[in-house]
Amino acid sequence: MHKFTHYRLCPHSRSVRLTLAELGIEVSQAEERPWEWRNSFLALNPAGDLPVLELAGGPILCGAYATLEYLAEERRWSSPQGRGLALMPNNTEDRAEVRRLVDWFGRKLDREATREALIEKVYGREQHQGHTPEVATMRAIRSNLRYHLSYLSYLADQRKWLAGDDFSIADLVAAAHFSVLDYLGEVAWEDYPVAKGWYARLKSRPSFRSLLADRIPGTPPPLHYTDLDF
Amino acid sequence: MHKFTHYRLCPHSRSVRLTLAELGIEVSQAEERPWEWRNSFLALNPAGDLPVLELAGGPILCGAYATLEYLAEERRWSSPQGRGLALMPNNTEDRAEVRRLVDWFGRKLDREATREALIEKVYGREQHQGHTPEVATMRAIRSNLRYHLSYLSYLADQRKWLAGDDFSIADLVAAAHFSVLDYLGEVAWEDYPVAKGWYARLKSRPSFRSLLADRIPGTPPPLHYTDLDF
Known part of the structure; x- marks a missing residue:
């Protein structure tokens, strides 16, 4: 299963959480307290930013920008006429x-x-x-x-x-x-x-x-x- | 001709300037002093951020994120095997x-x-x-x-x-x-x-x-x- 590292009140984490839920993508969640700067978290994302989405058998996506663009692209490509929601317009x-x-x-x-x-x-x-x-x-x-x-x-x-x-x-x-x-x-x-x-x-x-x-x-x-x- | 509003030492402006030059896109330049928050500039981009690229006959692109993504997409689509430079990889x-x-x-x-x-x-x-x-x-x-x-x-x-x-x-x-x-x-x-x-x-x-x-x-x-x- 995909693993999602976030903090519950982090707005960047929330933007990805909402997007995952809209797309019906299930993840296991781990919470990270962003003010702690734990070494094991920095090893995962050296930028120290939340969220991080580790896709099963896929890339590790760091930060809302790369993650949201990836989710929008994958979605559009895998089901162009798909189950409904497009997160990005076509043009x-x-x-x-x-x-x-x-x-x-x-x-x-x-x-x-x-x-x-x-x-x-x-x-x-x-x-x-x-x-x-x-x-x-x-x-x-x-x-x-x-x-x-x-x-x-x-x-x-x-x-x-x-x-x-x-x-x-x-x-x-x-x-x-x-x-x-x-x-x-x-x-x-x-x-x-x-x-x-x-x-x-x-x-x-x-x-x-x-x-x-x-x-x-x-x-x-x-x-x-x-x-x-x- | 396209019009590019920037400030010479603004790093976001510079990232788009470099990209325009790499792509061989010519623009007329106007300089904006970002600390002045002039009303006429805010009318162009209410976020007050630089740069702004007004494409001739096209959209007004505000900020480095939207502009760089647009330039990377347009380039890739208009000449897939084109004159060389791809700003974004294919996968x-x-x-x-x-x-x-x-x-x-x-x-x-x-x-x-x-x-x-x-x-x-x-x-x-x-x-x-x-x-x-x-x-x-x-x-x-x-x-x-x-x-x-x-x-x-x-x-x-x-x-x-x-x-x-x-x-x-x-x-x-x-x-x-x-x-x-x-x-x-x-x-x-x-x-x-x-x-x-x-x-x-x-x-x-x-x-x-x-x-x-x-x-x-x-x-x-x-x-x-x-x-x-x-």
Whole structure:
């Protein structure tokens, strides 16, 4: 069986978890705490990044970029008219739009909000007892997040799915990041009803179930986290 | 003609510039100062990231990820047996390895060294007269850089090109980042002779010429920057 190494609140891990679930690919899971930098994990992925997907009889895929592209390619090639879901559109120009948005939510939103929020609210405390989030940093994250929620609202208002008429990995990557921020209680959904509508649709997909069941000891999610009608 | 918006010392811009030159694609260039966040630039790319490639009669490509993937795909499809250079290998597994390394040098090295070095040594000064680089930050960058140079040496020692037997965009992305760090005088090449050998091969390619001609007023490169036998 394929082996998937991840951390439950890592947004990059979550984007691949969602994708695996959407594609119906079963994996055995191992959890890695990203702040520990264990040598045996660095031997597996010297970049130290999560997630890592070890395919049975196949390559070891490191990081969300290489893994998502691989899963999208394999899927498209093995069943072009297949069981349904294409994670990437068929033409180059549409794929560029999907990738622009994967880059937006997977890198820009990560740098400006998700990553920092995790460090302040989870990783920091795991590393140093008594750590409390830096007020100025949290304020900057919340301010950045408003810009991202506005852009998400714009996309969700103009299009059926974030990258256009078709569901794509852009939706999965964005949903993975917002799911982490939502777990941390940082998303003011009530101010962004259109973005909330898009997220509610994502949250209702069966692929989301395992994410909604995640818990971090000592850091419970807000009540609405698991609520499909939040 | 295609229009390319970039900043001369931006490593992401440089990775696309190198790729365009390798492919023989001519573009008209416009320079954007990334620390200015001009509204007209944000209208072109709301992410505010460089570079942007506006293809004549084609899509607007934003950011290195979407642009490099697009160029690699178009090239492969339009001339499969074509004029030579393939930026991506033909099989999925090899492409995953190229992408792992593009991610390593384009994201991890950027976050741990290139981006911070540019902020400390160039962007900071452009924004605030009298700005001087933070000593602790520069020390962290140099320490991180040693790890990256070790990994680059390992790859260059084990393989003909970074991702395997064939030249790929992994080489171009890594070279773009190291060219910026080299311009800033931050690369201790003498301690990493194998990495240096790889960089010398890259530097000798015609696609590199325009990068070596770049200058930032007030921040001259070290003497060896343009020297092909450095």
